[in-house]
Amino acid sequence: MDQSYLSKADVLLAVRGLTKIFGSLKACDSIDLTIGKGEIHALLGENGAGKSTLVKMLFGSLEPASGEIYWKGDQVRIASPGQARQIGIGMVFQHFSLFEALTAAENIALSIDDDTPIMKIAERARSLSKAYGLPLDPFSHVGDLSVGERQRIEIIRCLLQEPELIILDEPTSVLTPQEADRLFETLERLKGEGKSILYISHRLEEVKRICDRATVLRHGKVVGHCDPRQETAASLARMMVGLEVKNVVREAPATDAGRQPLLLIENLNRKPATPFSVPLRDISVSVHAGEVLGIAGVAGNGQGEFFEAVSGETLQDKADIVCVSGKGVGRQGISQRRLKGAAFVPEERLGHGAAPAMKLSENLLLSRYRTDAKEYLGAAGTIRTGRIAAAARRIVDMMDVRKSAEDPEASALSGGNLQKFIIGRELDREPKVMVVNQPTWGVDAGAAARIRQALIDLARSGSAVLVISQDLDELFEISDSIAVMHDGRLSQPIPIGEATFEKIGLLMGGADDAHPPRPFEETL
């Protein structure tokens, strides 16, 4: 066991043999974990390694199948989040557990077990937010707040309960680098006050930067404990994945000036579709043959709306607002745009990119029945199953999609494998223009490397590739230039040679535009 470095009195939380089973899957398989007082302990692992399941058991939202939890040396049974809070465990969730229709103060009040009046809570939240440098207006509606601000509410809500152990589930995945820095300062301060922090992440650099100890999970099992400061990012990655992760190879793009823009967007505007969504403001951008353009930005700044407008899910007023291969397609729908040589991969894999209950071959036909009508459909619109099955096999081989059956339903694949199939389905058409939203969101490192390489290869073969992503590391890895989307505006693209994390981060925070406060109407 790994608690040799801690004396018994210094152990805050110890977990022995914790197991959780979903159906036939052992999400957590006899996990051991020891957290000392005043340490920042990292929990590392790929998506699906069991990190979230483990912390949900610690916070009482899930019930373990077997195993023991010791709190300050005494065995405890944590049956509910309320009980976890009572003994001193607080949690900041990955997918925020906030209520959009309520104000910040009301959200905080909900996790406090007594009947403290709302004004008092607002006051305490305000003073806490000042003390920790997390500015927050307690009376703003959560629906109006940015993701960073929402996280502040979660953290303040957690701090108000004065926990001794704070669990943070992938806290920086939605923050700008500057916002993340501010979070790290807060964490250092909490550590200085003697609080323990369990920090879940798959970002190795930040784990190396702030964490004292790390426990690595793979496939629901603990594969090692280490001191992240003594390790390299590569050695941590090897522990997480279990094998070497291939680096993406990127040659410099051909730099002949005669390249023509294959995707051209001019003065794209869009009104907000719902009161909580972002309008698009005068977006102009072009992607040339042979180029990968990355679009960075904090989630919810209009990326989804932008993707819908480009892909043709929503139409534009004039044809030449969106041009594919020189032809104006602004007033045409998604199939027409595909026929002009464009391909689109949306953010949401299940339900948007693929129909969950349909087979892979059927999903292939669904997206290509127009572009490949001659190939896949017979004279009277009958389906040529043999040819489609062959094409599906080709894609599976090309992208190394791991599956359990010959032609399984889309929902039976893991996220990474399904994403590989969806990307492969579009690549197989050899599109002139490829637009991808969050290509590797929630995908394991091996599959992510494969997808990124495929996108680069497509661009180098003479297509234009537009990648929208929240993952800055990814964009720096594959893009030739990066533009930043903030509050529905798109910055000028910055060539990769000139781009730095800091520069992009400032743009993500809205540094360059004097952005006016959003009008807040409150009428009856």
Next chain:
Amino acid sequence: MFEAILLTVSMAATPLLLAAIGELVVERSGVLNLGVEGMMIMGAVTGFGVALMTGNPFLGAFAAIIVGALFSLLFAFLTLTLVTNQVATGLALTLLGLGLSGMIGESFVGQPGVRLPRLDVPVLSELPIVGRLLFSQDLIFYVSVFLTLGVVWFLFYTKAGLTLRSVGDNHSSAHALGIKVVRIRYMAVLFGGACAGLAGAHLSLVYVPQWVENMTAGRGWIALALVVFASWRPLRVLAGAYLFGAVSIGQLHAQALGIGVPSQLLSALPYLATIIVLVLISRNRRLTMVNTPASLGRPFVPDR
């Protein structure tokens, strides 16, 4: 004359208000119970029957509340515990209520009803005009008004109300915080059932005082529509219910006076007027969004 008209308006509005305010609480907790009509008619037949047998209309009203709540308990068990589809279950509840009440009430048809007596508030009921209108009414009228104000207070000024709204906004988040989603929804549904039962009793003990099969005549559906058009805000439900009451009484008088408008059109007037006015006041989409329970009608299965 004018006073008498206003009095009938309040009589027409009270059952709508009661049923709607109950359903508002149910929907604020994220449950869509389309069985309002069924619970109401069960309340009506129970109230009438018990009052007839015991001779005590108060006992009738009380029994109606109990039966309305029990009937909604069936809905709660099916949709919350067994996680059946809320829309289908609600429709079934309405159909069941209409059929069951017809069967139970077969022998009540044509029987003379027992009317819930007026309760005069001392001194205040002597006031000119408002005196008789506001302070010389039946018990259920007072209950409906106080209940509306009570719901405003509960939803927006108490922790319990905040918890209920949070469950309606996002049941997964609420569960993650340790809030007992299903228990809160059970209580909300029971409250809604009790209100609908009392609304039914108002029809058979005050409004008509008689038992007629299918006597709710779609009022449960109107109550449901009121909740939506009032964007889940209690005071707007109050306004909507009285507006509907006023226009439906008004058009009756207009028909009696024989103005040259087809009676079918006049009968449609209350619905039209209510929809138009409530649509106009809920133009502010942002405010509507904040008040709409985002989890409405979505099934909730906690993972443990």
